[in-house]
Amino acid sequence: MSLDINITVIDREGTEHEFAVPTDMNLNLMEVCKGYDLPVAGICGGMAMCASCQVYILTEEHFGERNDDEQAMLDEAYHVEENSRLGCQIPITAELNGLKVKIAPEEQ
């Protein structure tokens, strides 16, 4: 049986979107955003090779840890803040219940 968690994504216009997301489908946050037609490009498909799924983690306890590839990509991305992460590197797990993120601005 799937266990859903609730997450909130704030889009670039400031609108909040709340979703119940299953934890047993091997999803990551980039895929969830794309699935709900939010403006997350996910150009590289989830390989941490672009920064088009960058989000700001607003619930500090859910920040987790950037992995090496992700850190290297963020070192070259724009609009990077202390709480930036790449959505594709955040697997949807039960621990993320209540996660709130904001989508980073688009690169021009």
Place this chain on the structure above:
Amino acid sequence: MIKTDIIIIGAGPVGLFAVFEAGLMKLRCHLIDAIPQPGGQLSEIYPKKPIYDIPGYPSVLAGELVDKLMEQAAPFKPGFTLGERADSIERQDDGSFIVTTSKGTQHHAPVIMIAGGLGSFEPRKPLISNIGEFEEKGVRYIVKDPDQFEGKDMVISGGGDSALDWAIYFAEKGSFVHLVHRSDRYRAHKDSVSRAQELAAAGKMKLHTFAEVKELNGDDDLTAVVIHTKEANTTVDTELWFPLFGLSPKLGPIGDWGLDIEKNAIVVDTFDYQTNRPGVFAIGDVNTYPGKLKLILCGFHEATLAVQTAYNIINPDKKFTLKYTTVQGVQGFEDEQPKQTITS
């Protein structure tokens, strides 16, 4: 004017495979791509990544798949216009099309296949308000004709292969290079990082870590950049700054071609992947239809079906019968390739 049967916009895997399928039907193709090498995303974003869902290949590196597709297309001698972005499509009175690139190269054919993936790759530009004033006046996003910069002192920004490779290249050619990166870890190949460190130790390069170029100075041409770190801002006099942060795809002019667009993709009919403009097809990641999956595999299928209708447009009086390659083999074209244009 380059003349062919099918102009393929986008030289990624799907565009390359379309050459093969068209060739089996004796149709000639010419590919146009904004980046100077074929392969699209596979070459530009993830050449060293393995792909596991190509039938018959349990695993194949993206770059290797591009090489194989080039080899498979080779008997059909495709033409290439590389390093030029397809900018406009003009329909002629007889129903054929002229495609003009960013450099003004013109191509003429009865059929167009847009295999443009996510759009054309454009340099990622740093967020500095006056950067536009210095483009081509000292600020360059791509290293073109490196000879002209050899021996000149310069600033290069970035931490990937492109930034490191060029920094090493110019330092070895006698330039003093400031390599500016926002971190002290580099995404580039380890060997390149070691080489850069050696050159820095030898006084041919300066590695600015946790640093970022944030200001540009100059009256007309660039004369200095200001490198910011947490501790200090340093002005470096230079006439050359290469911000090499890679390329990112933009749908670009495709959006202005009178095609039905939905969510940044071209709407097609799944019968033959034709767009709302007769004679213009869209295949691969650039198209959308109910049930669309952005997979290379699906793009190959789309290319194969699209060339069937292309054949009928080009040969309205002939009927094509499917021939198996197991029976017929692959009969390439004997004559020379059409004119080839590569602008790097």
